[in-house]
Amino acid sequence: MKSMYERATKVMPPVANRATTLGVINSEDYYLYTEDGRKILDFASGVAVNNLGNKNKKVVEAVKEQLNTMIHVGHNVVYYESYVALAEKLVELTGGDTMVYFSNSGAEVNEGALKLAKYITGRPGIISFKNSFHGRTIGCCSITGSSSAYRKYYEPLMPGVYWADYANCYRCPFGKEKCHCNMECLKQFDSIFHKLIDPACIAAMIVEPVQGEGGYIVPPKEFLQGLRRICDKHGILLIYDEIQTGIGRTGELFAYQTFDVKPDILTSAKALSGGIPLAALIAKKEFMRKWPAGAHGGTFGGNPLACAAALKTLEIIEEENLLDNCKTMGKYLMESLYSLQEKYTDIIGEVRGIGLMCGIEFVDEQGNPDGELASYIKKKALEEGLLLLTCGSDHNVVRFIAPLTVTEKEIDQAVLIIDKVIAEK
Ligand SMILES: Cc1ncc(COP(=O)(O)O)c(C=O)c1O
Structure with a gap:
């Protein structure tokens, strides 16, 4: 059977190309469920839309x-x-x-x-x-x-x-x-x-x-x-x-x-x-x-x-005091990202963020923006079950757009995946 991606590219122009080729059949809280049976941790939040997580039940x-x-x-x-x-x-x-x-x-x-x-x-x-x-x-x-x-x-x-x-x-x-x-x-x-x-x-x-x-x-x-x-x-x-x-x-x-x-x-x-x-x-x-x-x-x-x-x-x-959770979890995520920066000083130029709007800027040996590396990290993270997006004019910033409902568990899971992907590069 053809994937949604294969079907879409036959009927939709390149201008409608997606950041991934995922075909999603269901979504709940922190996760997306794909047509090929995968469960993906969603740190894209539909590009900063799903701040309450996916398909919030009360909404x-x-x-x-x-x-x-x-x-x-x-x-x-x-x-x-x-x-x-x-x-x-x-x-x-x-x-x-x-x-x-x-x-x-x-x-x-x-x-x-x-x-x-x-x-x-x-x-x-x-x-x-x-x-x-x-x-x-x-x-x-x-x-x-x-x-x-x-x-x-x-x-x-x-x-x-x-x-x-x-x-x-x-x-x-x-x-x-x-x-x-x-x-x-x-x-x-x-x-x-x-x-x-x-x-x-x-x-x-x-x-x-x-x-x-x-x-x-x-x-x-x-x-x-x-x-x-x-x-x-x-x-x-x-x-x-x-x-x-x-x-x-x-x-x-x-x-x-x-x-x-x-x-x-x-x-x-x-x-x-x-x-x-x-x-x-x-x-x-x-x-x-x-x-x-x-x-x-x-x-x-x-x-x-x-x-x-x-x-x-x-x-x-x-x-649900989600503004407080955003500040607390944002701090927790930033601390984890700073630890990654200390570990990978040669490729992480800057970690920055406020609340749960956080990103890692990837750089090459000269400190120039490294969009290729950021794309690679994003792609490999997805293979490991974590959905992230990039941003920046040079596409060299990997951004973490977790829902405001996120807990330490999902943040740990995401950071572990990024760590693994960078270590294996
Ligand atoms: C800061 C900002 N302004 C405007 C827009 C455009 O919003 P829309 O895609 O809903 O037209 C975006 C979308 O990414 C955005 O991030």
Whole structure:
């Protein structure tokens, strides 16, 4: 019998190629079950979606209950309980001075964030960061700076985008040493504003509080504080793309709470709703109130099933103290990864992370990014029953996206596999 992979490649284009060739027939908690009878420890979490583990039972029940009343009635047409209640909950969780608009995907809410910022300020320019990832629409490709592959042949993209360097202290774009750097990453804006675009022409700065696809790069808090100051000084709106960092991944519900630096606009998707597509654009009330009917929209955003799943997801995170578990298990994982780094100093350039957003950067003898090695480790780990993903512009960072429910047992199992795979290489 043909595998799902063989069948899929006959009917789907290469653009739909997967990170693996696994055909999955069931999923539960920490594990995926494949068509060829394998049980795989899932540290990919559907790319940071399954923060409660696979197919969380309480979420399943909440969705079933919602199914009994409605599947789709149209948020453009009527109001319904799960939609309003979820907006109320998200406003409460983001300080009470916000409003919420629902869409379906990360890219879609980032589009919304750009449109809102342009609408409110009446300004054309956007500042984005090299190494960033914000999605696949034309607007989002225009502000994505982690790979030219995302942009190839799609030019001309949205005009008015200006690029800044992100605070990557391991590979400082300004050639500085951590703690002796004078924060050149903040000073760069003097030059951008002087030579490229006047700050009065910039609507927004969009930034991931921790860069995800760009390599799990955790910036110093001072960087995010500095961006906030610069935006305030020039009336620029600060957008946090929390599509990967949000819903507990960094140890607080949103990374802005982890870093204690609040944006004007926040985008959330991925883990928001237990695996059912949903995205939220959350922004300060003073801006949202000025965004009139018709200026933005969509048919499916805020689907009843997705909203019910999101309400249950947020409830579970609170009731089961998953933010605490994320911090504790994140620390435990980081300590295990530091031990690996001590053992394999020649190939592990850096171990970094915050909460359960952790990665290992693999390097060659000269300390250059070694994407081939990272791919090899990922492939061999899968053969041993551990699913991991890579990230980074050079694909040389192996990332660990464990669910927030993870225990020491699964972390030990994963680290043991990585250790074995590196030792046998
Ligand atoms: C930080 C970030 N922004 C935006 C997106 C795009 O989200 P979606 O794939 O749901 O459009 C992603 C997806 O990986 C992401 O990690």
